[in-house]
Amino acid sequence: MRVVFMGTPEIAATCLKKILTDGFEVVGVYTQPDRPKGRGMKLVASPVKEVALAANIPVFQPENFREEQDVEQLRALKPDVCAVVAYGRILPQKVLDVPKLGCINIHASLLPKYRGSAPYQWAVLDGLPETGVTAMYLCREMDAGDIIDVAKTPIGEDETAGELLDRLAVLGADLLSKTLARFAAGPVAGTHQNEAEATYAPMLDKSMCPIDWTKSAWQVHNQVRGLHPWPVATMELQGKTFKVHAAKVVEGNGKPGEILGLTKTGLRIACGEGAVEITSLQAEGGKRMAAPDYFRGHPLEA
Secondary structure, three states: OEEEEEEOOHHHHHHHHHHHHOOOEEEEEEOOOOEEEOOOOEEEOOHHHHHHHHOOOOEEOOOOOOOHHHHHHHHHOOOOEEEEEOOOOOOOHHHHOOOOOOEEEEEOOOOOOOEOOOHHHHHHHOOOOEEEEEEEEOOOOOOOOOEEEEEEEEOOOOOOHHHHHHHHHHHHHHHHHHHHHHHOOOOOOOEOOOHHHOOEOOOOOHHHOEOOOOOEHHHHHHHHHHOOOOOOEEEEEOOEEEEEEEEEEEOOOOOOOOEEEEOOOOEEEEOOEOEEEEEEEEEOOOOOEEHHHHHHHOOOOO
16 A cells, blocks of 8 residues: 655654554655754754655655646655645645545544644643544545544643643554554545534634733643643743743632742742642743742742
């Protein structure tokens, strides 16, 4: 079975490594064009490209599939199936029609919940106890294709979005390999999504960072977890802006935003309901530090 893989970031690279290890015939890899990065703005290859080159697999990097020559290039690979994981582009119908058995996608949520670009982050922001990955057919509508299979996992009470993604990458890689093994025997049936249950997970942005202390302690805690490692929750303290890297829910009451005290493990702040303890933070222009260590060198004013 001839497989064309399409993906760009680290989660996709994990999936590509898995199917190569499991012996699937990957005849070509599509990934986003190299992008400038860092102070020197040097062109950097995607994690998927690095894996493909190391495995001597042909790499293709069209900006999009508007040019007919790019579609013809894909046809020339004669794929039985295209496996897509976080490719970063919506594929037009003329691309979806190329592989004999269809284009399948691994999405980091339990569809139809959390369609969109930030599914696992919103699962954490909303305080869900469980999420997972979905194998589905791609269609013209975003994340709306028929579901082939799912794999579920609990979300840790203090787990960040970044930590969850690391686990979902492994879970998704296993599900992709399992799904491709089914395709090796021929077409695989899918199940229509229930549109009435569909929700959307929009892209994150920095406007979401400032903490609203009138929210409950659990909502603040979930905000800190869900926005880590990017764009990271922030708070204002004595005229300075701090990134909040880690916090935990603790006992305490007071006016929203009131400092309840500095303990051996962090800075306690009252919320609209309950309190949180900021355990790790980063001052403007500084490095990430444990809260007690920072305030040891920068004493709080009365």
